[in-house]
Amino acid sequence: MIRNPVVSVSVGATAIALGWGQSLFRNVQRLPLVGSWVRQGIDELSQRGDRWLAQNVDPLRARVLPMAGDLVDLVLDQIDLTALVRERLDLDALVAEVDIDAVINRIDLITLADKVIDGVDLPGIIRESTSSVTAEVMTDVRSQGERADDRVARIVDRVLGRDRDDQ
Structure with missing residues (x-):
């Protein structure tokens, strides 16, 4: 998890603002004269947001995904994956789930026997x-x-x- 004070403060402030906004929206929406205008404004904002997403998600994705791939490559270049697997992965649990019969069925026994015989x-x-x-x-x-x-x-x-x- 990211432990950065700026990120934590930003997320905390956003959470508070969203909580207040939801509470304010619910209360204002119930008011007799203003509630219908608020609902209409929310509907228009929602439609506008949907249109923006429909127009911009694909171009945004086209820009972000290549950068994300490059970022992942940069991070992976800095990590000792073998050590990471040893530290974080329960190899016994993983191997316990392996279907040994399926593995054996994939082995070319004739070729294996030929190699063994060639070595003897x-x-x-x-x-x-x-x-x-x-x-x-x-x-x-x-x-x-x-x-x-x-x-x-x-x-x-x-x-x-x-x-x-x-x-």
Whole structure:
């Protein structure tokens, strides 16, 4: 709100004058001889005011609106809008009113998935996981091969009558 003593005094004086004018108008309008003249004068003033407004509002608007836009731009240039929003806006209340389903429906999921996949080194992940699995499998195959060799050697030793402790 504008806090200017000149504005406050002017508005206060205008309010008093309007109050007195309304009171005077109501009382004078009730007087038997003068009341009809006052009503006629008020009607003429009202019509004159309507004509003036009809003739001058559009030109006045054409002058004021561009200035108002420029004034708003000047004010906005002086304000840190981010700080203003943080100080004055309840972001939690605003976000609570957001229709999340509508937001999600506006997302192009295919494009999003493509971007995520492009950002992931899928061949590298597959290479890493298969190389560790391959190493484990090879170790298991070697161990099983060694155990099979030992069994075959024992069978051959028995058939040939060899003692394994001698070797």
